Amino acid sequence: MRTLESDILFTPIPERIARLRELAYNLWWTWHPEAQELYRQVDPDLWELDYHNPVDFLRDVRERRLQAAAADANYLKQYDAVMTSFDAYVGAKETWFTRHYPDSKNQSIAYFSAEFGIHESLPIYSGGLGILSGDHVKEASDMGLPFTAVGFIYPQGYFRQRLDPSGWQFAEYNKLNFANIPAVPARTADGHEVIVEVELPGRTIYAKVYQFQVGRVALLLMDTDIHPNSPQDRELSARLYGGDEEMRVAQEVVLGIGGVRALRALGMAPTVFHMNEGHAAFLVLELARELVQKGMSFADAVREVQARCVFTTHTPVPAGNDAFAFSLMEKFFWSYWPQLKLSHDEFLNLARQDQSWGPSFAMTALALKMSHHANGVSQLHGHVSRGMWQWLFPGKSRDEVPIGAITNGVHTASWLAPELRQLFDAYLGADWEDQVDDPITWKKIYAIPNHVLWEVRRKLKRATLEFARERYQKRFAFLNQPPAVWPILEDDVLTLGFARRFATYKRATLLFRDFERLKNILNRPGRPVQIIFAGKAHPKDDPGKHFIQDVYQLSMRPGMAGRIIFLEEYDIAIGRMLTRGVDVWVNNPRRPYEASGTSGMKASLNGAPNLSILDGWWPEAYNGKNGWAIGEEKEYSNTDEQDWHDSQSLYSLLENDVVPAYYDSRDSNGVSARWLDYCKEAIATVAPQFSMRRMLAEYMSQMYMPAAEEVAKL
Numbered sequence: 001m002r003t004l005e006s007d008i009l010f011t012p013i014p015e016r017i018a019r020l021r022e023l024a025y026n027l028w029w030t031w032h033p034e035a036q037e038l039y040r041q042v043d044p045d046l047w048e049l050d051y052h053n054p055v056d057f058l059r060d061v062r063e064r065r066l067q068a069a070a071a072d073a074n075y076l077k078q079y080d081a082v083m084t085s086f087d088a089y090v091g092a093k094e095t096w097f098t099r100h101y102p103d104s105k106n107q108s109i110a111y112f113s114a115e116f117g118i119h120e121s122l123p124i125y126s127g128g129l130g131i132l133s134g135d136h137v138k139e140a141s142d143m144g145l146p147f148t149a150v151g152f153i154y155p156q157g158y159f160r161q162r163l164d165p166s167g168w169q170f171a172e173y174n175k176l177n178f179a180n181i182p183a184v185p186a187r188t189a190d191g192h193e194v195i196v197e198v199e200l201p202g203r204t205i206y207a208k209v210y211q212f213q214v215g216r217v218a219l220l221l222m223d224t225d226i227h228p229n230s231p232q233d234r235e236l237s238a239r240l241y242g243g244d245e246e247m248r249v250a251q252e253v254v255l256g257i258g259g260v261r262a263l264r265a266l267g268m269a270p271t272v273f274h275m276n277e278g279h280a281a282f283l284v285l286e287l288a289r290e291l292v293q294k295g296m297s298f299a300d301a302v303r304e305v306q307a308r309c310v311f312t313t314h315t316p317v318p319a320g321n322d323a324f325a326f327s328l329m330e331k332f333f334w335s336y337w338p339q340l341k342l343s344h345d346e347f348l349n350l351a352r353q354d355q356s357w358g359p360s361f362a363m364t365a366l367a368l369k370m371s372h373h374a375n376g377v378s379q380l381h382g383h384v385s386r387g388m389w390q391w392l393f394p395g396k397s398r399d400e401v402p403i404g405a406i407t408n409g410v411h412t413a414s415w416l417a418p419e420l421r422q423l424f425d426a427y428l429g430a431d432w433e434d435q436v437d438d439p440i441t442w443k444k445i446y447a448i449p450n451h452v453l454w455e456v457r458r459k460l461k462r463a464t465l466e467f468a469r470e471r472y473q474k475r476f477a478f479l480n481q482p483p484a485v486w487p488i489l490e491d492d493v494l495t496l497g498f499a500r501r502f503a504t505y506k507r508a509t510l511l512f513r514d515f516e517r518l519k520n521i522l523n524r525p526g527r528p529v530q531i532i533f534a535g536k537a538h539p540k541d542d543p544g545k546h547f548i549q550d551v552y553q554l555s556m557r558p559g560m561a562g563r564i565i566f567l568e569e570y571d572i573a574i575g576r577m578l579t580r581g582v583d584v585w586v587n588n589p590r591r592p593y594e595a596s597g598t599s600g601m602k603a604s605l606n607g608a609p610n611l612s613i614l615d616g617w618w619p620e621a622y623n624g625k626n627g628w629a630i631g632e633e634k635e636y637s638n639t640d641e642q643d644w645h646d647s648q649s650l651y652s653l654l655e656n657d658v659v660p661a662y663y664d665s666r667d668s669n670g671v672s673a674r675w676l677d678y679c680k681e682a683i684a685t686v687a688p689q690f691s692m693r694r695m696l697a698e699y700m701s702q703m704y705m706p707a708a709e710e711v712a713k714l
């Protein structure tokens, strides 16, 4: 049985700093480094050991350490400052939302996603989609939106990546200890814990709802690992993207249908429902069922659901969109469609997609048909999506297909290095964070003296290289072997970063296509280059795992060893360290398969320009001065030819542009003005336009508010 926090398990905290506990239970600390400092300073080693998890930390920490902090005037000053800004944040009456939408007090938004990437200590995300959801929730809190997020707590999370000595990825699952995460059971107005019930074939499944506080926003996460579910059903939400098709339908039924019921149990009636990717699309059925059960016709119910729902698609690859065999749908929904007053055929036709292997029920089709507002996540991806789903809208031309585009962004405070924040505080004006999406704010970047920015960038790189060396040593300590290559990575060498999911379309091995040429680039006397790789392949993606193994093994070869390393366990912590500390962010997907990509935005924000294919967000950002564009904006019918062209372009950009810009034209202090032009231009152009603030303001004006207006007309 899972027990939740009981005071006895915490180390006693001196009264003077007792609110460290309260702070640990609001994930606000995840984007406020000064709040994290309050824990770290008490015991830096333990803070690392507990993987930056304050709840865990407050259980493990020695009482005398807390007492020492409580007696330290300097510490108390920081503590008081953090608590003051926390209180001001949580209690603010005026926010972006009240300023921009003063008449919308009664509107609210429910946001559904299968994964939320908030912090490394909460491993319930796999990659870009989850990080985006996490950033979305944090920004919704910053802007003061009336917003509630819904998803799953996966007690075993997403896997922890290990590589065997040959570089083959294997997965390690660790059970989350609920006492060590900032979860509290969600409670109804009259104080009851919330357990939702959902029908699955031949049984009822129960999900307990936990509430996580993310600043001002509630994140509701369901857990099926509770009594009286069967052992199998208790495993249902154990892992993110685990299990077979049947498990996946069951998960999505609980997410969509159970999620709506969780909101209702808490007395919530959101105006707008946002499905972040098709995983949550069953929620439209539940909304329709509620209306039909109140006596509405299905056709009228659909009109209301369409008004209320907005949908974001993320996947430009047909196979990446969930689609379930009709037989599976029959098994799960035979008792549900009568509640919608639909026949078998009418129900299945709601989302029928014919495939080579037979008709299927496509979650993206369901979501698109049941929401009036839909979008892709970059302009190019919007265009690709309109082509992919045109068949759903007979008689419409591709451009008329009702899928718009809102390009992704990143949550500035979560991804910006604290050292740069200090610099921005000094040069951009005190209120720069309130104007984070305004390009004018960022023009002041050019006023930062070159040597000052160079010094900060150099410091950030050193910290990242040190971090990489430690991680590398830890890996071999775990394998009980000496490091395969040592020493690795040199300070002050031009460092490229490549970290992302190892899906094959991301072509992690493209750089290795011409081994000799790469070797020359890495080892030119006086102008060496080094590369840090990281990334996970999906546990079932063997081709992706082969890519990891290839990179790993190639990195050991003479001429590469020490200059290229692969870091295992890619997660938010690695993402944060790499995007802030490398010099150049490399991204070479096979166009047009990258819906948006966000890691390059994080790097640019920190002054590391992109070297990227013109795919996803990059065509919107690239201006010739803020990074480099690999290859051409064209479609290839032959992927080999595409790979060849792109690799040639990548090599010549490195040889002729990137490396010279970094090493040549150094002044007497070793500072390269040309390089800093790229850095400043990257920050100034990417930080505002690809901020989560800009993105969410667009969701407000293009999706949420128009939907709310339609709802008001019903």
Ligand SMILES: *Cc1c(COP(=O)(O)O)cnc(C)c1O
Pocket: 126, 127, 128, 129, 131, 499, 500, 501, 570, 571, 572, 575, 576, 596, 597, 598, 599, 600, 602
């Ligand atoms: C930002 C981020 C991603 C998304 O990166 P892409 O650019 O979409 O590949 C994935 N994983 C982690 C840990 C991240 O921080």
